[in-house]
Amino acid sequence: EYPNPPTVRHLVHHTSGVRDYIGLMRLAGNRDEDFFTDPEVLAVINRQRELNFQPGAEYLYSNAGYFLLGQIVAAVSGQTLREFAEAHFFAPLGMTHTHFHDDHNEIVTRRATGYSPTDDGFRINVTTLDMVGDGGVFTTVEDWVAWDRNLESGTVGGAEWVALMHQRGVLNSGDTIPYAFGISHGEHRGLATVGHGGAWVGYRAGMTRYPETGYAFVALCNGSHIDPMGLIAATAEVYLGDRMEPLEEPDESGEGATPDAGGNQAEDEPPGEDIAGRDRYAGSFYSPELDATYHIRGVGTAGLSMRVGKWDPLTLAEVEDGVLRIGGLVLRFSDLAEGRFSSVMLDAGRVKNLRFTRVQSGDQGGR
CATH class of the missing domain: 3.40.710.10 (DD-peptidase/beta-lactamase superfamily)
Known part of the structure; x- marks a missing residue:
């Protein structure tokens, strides 16, 4: 309820x-x-x-x-x-x-x-x-x-x-x-x-x-x-x-574009897959609302992957400190204790504010 x-x-x-x-x-x-x-x-x-x-x-x-x-x-x-x-x-x-x-x-x-x-x-x-x-x-x-x-x-x-x-x-x-x-x-x-x-x-x-x-x-x-x-x-x-009303003519003047210092259209920097301090994120996080556990593990020298249920492992990217992303799925980490995050909030389009907590391997339910 x-x-x-x-x-x-x-x-x-x-x-x-x-x-x-x-x-x-x-x-x-x-x-x-x-x-x-x-x-x-x-x-x-x-x-x-x-x-x-x-x-x-x-x-x-x-x-x-x-x-x-x-x-x-x-x-x-x-x-x-x-x-x-x-x-x-x-x-x-x-x-x-x-x-x-x-x-x-x-x-x-x-x-x-x-x-x-x-x-x-x-x-x-x-x-x-x-x-x-x-x-x-x-x-x-x-x-x-x-x-x-x-x-x-x-x-x-x-x-x-x-x-x-x-x-x-x-x-x-x-x-x-x-x-x-x-x-x-x-x-x-x-x-x-x-x-x-x-x-x-x-x-x-x-x-x-x-x-x-x-x-x-x-x-x-x-x-x-x-x-x-x-x-x-x-x-x-x-x-x-x-x-119908007449079609709007396309704006070909270029007005409204926001060039960067070099005169090119500004572009967002892609999130990085080399993650500094990745050990803070690594571990298992359980959601009782999903009855599922997300397993985040190190990959290579600086990357992270995530696995849950029947999914193939997904490569995570760091958007900013404490925030990881894969596609439209965003993970916001908090409650840093002893060098590791203990909580996660997930946003994924039509599902928002889904909470996970860190668990020890073998202690969690779900998949």
């Missing part, structure tokens, strides 16, 4: 502060190809003792929010999310080829396989997971048309439901955010838009509605290298360009 628990509304608008479960499962040492279950996801969410921020303070997309909303629907209705959506939305709208895919082993006729590019071509990239709510919808372009029309007609849900779907979230500060009920408000060259994009394994998808014009566009893609929202925007400009 959190000291200040988020509400259902917070989950809907991604203002809950609940840490993203996909990030948590990865940080616990799982790889993208590993299998885990709904109970395991609920367990890692339930182990969290902190939020990314106080509910309502900020907006930060979290897959945990809509996964939990699916769990709430199941608990209240006595049906799985798949059964509930079929009975109350998809069947009444005639969406006969749409479902929440909660069994990755289920055969679906005419299914498009997902692909990701490699150095010499492509590889199949499909999920082994069964989580739904935050994703997992299988559909067709024809079925999507029925869903899109319902966002205008309210055939299912009525006018009140349509209005609710478009209702934006409001932060504690009183500021309104673009995100509503699973769709987000925006604008494209002066035209108001409502839509959403998604990405998972070898699939990319997006939809954008232009309510003032009566046009809507969708892109369902089976390649992780494809930009559906970019395709939609380009297509919309073909059909709606005469109703």
